[in-house]
Amino acid sequence: MNDQALHVEGLTKAFARRTVVDDLSFSVRAGEIFGFLGPNGSGKTTTIRMALGIIRPDSGSVSILGSRSELSVLRSVGYLPEEAGLPPKARVLDTIRYLGRLKGMSRADAESRANELLTRVGLYEHRLKKVDTLSQGMKQMIQFIVAVVHRPRFLILDEPFSGLDPLNVQLMKQILLEHQHAGATIMFSTHIMADVEEMCERIVLIAEGTLLLFGDLGEIRRQRGVKSVQVMADGIPDELRSDHPRVLPENIVEYQIGQERTPEQIFQAYAASGIRVDRFERVLPSLNDIFIEEVSRARKSS
Amino acid sequence: MHGRAPDTWVIFSEELRGHLRSRWYLFFTVAVVVLLVVAMLVVPLFMDGEADSGGASAAETDLSRIGFVDNSGIFSRPEGQPGPVRYDARAEGLQALARGEIDSLYVIPEDYLQSGRIEQYAEFEGRFPSNPGGESTFRAWLVQGLIAGKVEPAVLARVFAPADYEDYRVEKDGTVSEVTPTAVAVGGLLVPLLFAGLLGLGLAVGAGYMVQNVAEEKESRLVEVVITSTSPFSIMAGKLLALGTIGLTQAAVWIVTTALTIPVIFDRIAGAGEFTVSASLWATIIGCFITGYLLTTTLAIFLGAVAPSSREASRLGGWIPVVGFVPFWFVGFLLMQPNGLAARLLSYLPITAPTGILVRIGVGGDMAGWQIAASLAGVAATAAVFLWVSTRVFRAAILMRGQNFSRHNLWTALRSG
Numbered sequence A: 001m002n003d004q005a006l007h008v009e010g011l012t013k014a015f016a017r018r019t020v021v022d023d024l025s026f027s028v029r030a031g032e033i034f035g036f037l038g039p040n041g042s043g044k045t046t047t048i049r050m051a052l053g054i055i056r057p058d059s060g061s062v063s064i065l066g067s068r069s070e071l072s073v074l075r076s077v078g079y080l081p082e083e084a085g086l087p088p089k090a091r092v093l094d095t096i097r098y099l100g101r102l103k104g105m106s107r108a109d110a111e112s113r114a115n116e117l118l119t120r121v122g123l124y125e126h127r128l129k130k131v132d133t134l135s136q137g138m139k140q141m142i143q144f145i146v147a148v149v150h151r152p153r154f155l156i157l158d159e160p161f162s163g164l165d166p167l168n169v170q171l172m173k174q175i176l177l178e179h180q181h182a183g184a185t186i187m188f189s190t191h192i193m194a195d196v197e198e199m200c201e202r203i204v205l206i207a208e209g210t211l212l213l214f215g216d217l218g219e220i221r222r223q224r225g226v227k228s229v230q231v232m233a234d235g236i237p238d239e240l241r242s243d244h245p246r247v248l249p250e251n252i253v254e255y256q257i258g259q260e261r262t263p264e265q266i267f268q269a270y271a272a273s274g275i276r277v278d279r280f281e282r283v284l285p286s287l288n289d290i291f292i293e294e295v296s297r298a299r300k301s302s
Numbered sequence B: 001m002h003g004r005a006p007d008t009w010v011i012f013s014e015e016l017r018g019h020l021r022s023r024w025y026l027f028f029t030v031a032v033v034v035l036l037v038v039a040m041l042v043v044p045l046f047m048d049g050e051a052d053s054g055g056a057s058a059a060e061t062d063l064s065r066i067g068f069v070d071n072s073g074i075f076s077r078p079e080g081q082p083g084p085v086r087y088d089a090r091a092e093g094l095q096a097l098a099r100g101e102i103d104s105l106y107v108i109p110e111d112y113l114q115s116g117r118i119e120q121y122a123e124f125e126g127r128f129p130s131n132p133g134g135e136s137t138f139r140a141w142l143v144q145g146l147i148a149g150k151v152e153p154a155v156l157a158r159v160f161a162p163a164d165y166e167d168y169r170v171e172k173d174g175t176v177s178e179v180t181p182t183a184v185a186v187g188g189l190l191v192p193l194l195f196a197g198l199l200g201l202g203l204a205v206g207a208g209y210m211v212q213n214v215a216e217e218k219e220s221r222l223v224e225v226v227i228t229s230t231s232p233f234s235i236m237a238g239k240l241l242a243l244g245t246i247g248l249t250q251a252a253v254w255i256v257t258t259a260l261t262i263p264v265i266f267d268r269i270a271g272a273g274e275f276t277v278s279a280s281l282w283a284t285i286i287g288c289f290i291t292g293y294l295l296t297t298t299l300a301i302f303l304g305a306v307a308p309s310s311r312e313a314s315r316l317g318g319w320i321p322v323v324g325f326v327p328f329w330f331v332g333f334l335l336m337q338p339n340g341l342a343a344r345l346l347s348y349l350p351i352t353a354p355t356g357i358l359v360r361i362g363v364g365g366d367m368a369g370w371q372i373a374a375s376l377a378g379v380a381a382t383a384a385v386f387l388w389v390s391t392r393v394f395r396a397a398i399l400m401r402g403q404n405f406s407r408h409n410l411w412t413a414l415r416s417g
Helices: A044-051 A092-102 A107-120 A136-148 A166-181 A193-199 A217-223 A238-243 A263-273 A287-301 B007-021 B023-053 B056-064 B090-099 B134-147 B153-160 B182-219 B222-227 B232-267 B279-306 B310-317 B319-329 B331-336 B341-348 B353-362 B369-398 B407-416
Strands: A004-015 A018-029 A033-037 A059-064 A077-080 A154-158 A185-189 A202-207 A210-216 A228-233 A246-248 A252-256 A277-283 B066-070 B104-108 B119-122 B168-170 B176-178
Touching: A004 A044, A004 A185, A018 A044, A018 A059, A018 A185, A018 A202, A018 A210, A033 A044, A033 A166, A033 A193, A044 A059, A044 A154, A044 A185, A077 A136, A092 A107, A092 A136, A092 B007, A092 B222, A107 A136, A136 A154, A136 A166, A136 B222, A166 A185, A166 A193, A193 A287, A202 A217, A202 A287, A210 A217, A210 A287, A217 A287, A228 A263, A238 A252, A238 A263, A263 A277, B007 B023, B007 B182, B007 B232, B023 B182, B023 B232, B056 B134, B066 B090, B066 B134, B090 B104, B090 B119, B104 B134, B119 B134, B134 B153, B182 B222, B182 B232, B182 B279, B182 B310, B182 B319, B182 B353, B222 B232, B232 B279, B232 B369, B279 B310, B279 B319, B279 B353, B279 B369, B310 B319, B319 B331, B319 B341, B319 B353, B331 B341, B331 B353, B341 B353, B341 B369, B353 B369, B369 B407
Parallel strands: A033 A185, A033 A202, A077 A154, A154 A185, B066 B104
Antiparallel strands: A004 A018, A004 A059, A202 A210, A228 A252, A228 A277, A246 A252, B104 B119, B168 B176
């Protein structure tokens, strides 16, 4: 089981008779970057809290880094909570050092690593300032530093990119990738599907506390089938004009795929017309499409 | 790479840094020291002035600045002897007063013996005559004039200083013991009240800080990171030790300052005796500080954890100083009945006992050593219960941001831990 950084099995939690997480099972492989997706109020944060032992599940089990959510194990975990906040009157360096020490670092190591990370994200000159003097984005970066200061084996980040400008998003992704290359496992939740497609190998999608999709992101997209076909060619065959394809820049035309039109029919139409084709590409549905489709279906059924 | 420090120590040391940076703490600690040092420097000046003004030479000088008109014919001033300046008529005396030759003029009427009435003329500064001591000095001269030559010199001396009391205390069982000198008595009254007040203020400031500290940690999601790093017990123990250390450091600074400055002040007060505070009183003060901080801190952590927001925490935390100062509300009553029901309640009820004991001792109440120990043990036991409750509810309460922590939540948390 050591190849799994996190394994949840049959996890269920209800608050005031409302089931927030319902029989949820999934696992995160060691060393991967894993996307934890779901609409607002779908139970992501509750699941993360149960995984970290902050709240107890009503039923089900959690295994994190090969054992139960005990403090000795959790010290190897870095956690960035949703709506991250820091004590407004505390100084930046003090806060990072304090939490680094609680994760097992010596005072000197925590301070030195904090300075290193603050320099990396361009906040070194703010290290002696009080938290309430910083911007929202700066606070989010400080909270991120708190999560990674002790070089955790497993990073759990709840909406890590919220409130950040594109440069800081890029910087945070870069630091995350460095941690992955150093052997860390990363699981993060977000509403920005492009970030998941860029960073994650596997995902889990939940809604209303139940699992909708879980597995390899590429595989999930392939299973959904081809969404459209994009053709870069010198013209449009007459046979296909009734499809009202979408014309994109650079002579690219996109055909929607459905029960009445298959990629093979489109290919044959071009071949028969003698129009020169520079590129023929089957387009898989985006994660955004899948998210909207799956969540909408789940909401209708509930 | 250094070894890993225990969580409680980490929390203790980081919290301690936060407290030590608190402007209120530094101001409050230093302000008391400064006040005592200033009192040490200033009080003797007043005492010296008072001593000088009471001396024989000063009396002579004062008399030369006093004028009088005797219409009764009783008083005469022998030639060559010190005494007030005699004028034949009021107008003459008033002119001397206007020229600044004298500070005050006393006109003795014909019916003085029957009425005792004397007119006093002096310039005024605001509401008060600007001839300090003139009235009492002239009164002493009048007494001398009335009875001089009619009684023995020793009797005359005794008229001016009729008694130098030596007090003895009679116990209920009839035994007689010496009453402590003034300084010791004041030490016994002032020191407990002083430290009760300081403890009340210290608890108010320290506990107020702690309630806010916990509430802010709760309001930010930082606490989720903290409780995935260490146990609620370590968090509470670390905070408790930090605030306790702060309180005891404060107490130590104040005790040392008091012990050094008060004797100097009392040395300058004639007849006050040697200032002493018994070892048992110091021990009681230290005990009250330790248990007071212990109980109030656990209470503050509990309130900070269950408060739905930092604003609400401020409101809830506002009750803590009230609790600490309740014994002071009844000081007037306790002075009359230092061992009455109210005094006993305030000194035994755990929530009020740390300041209640000191106030009761200050107003002269009798508390045996074992009674004080029992009361403080009760405070410590209550603090232990609060610590247990707080540890159980801390995790559940701290996660409920923006929600009220109901009795149902409390009961569930206590059962499940």
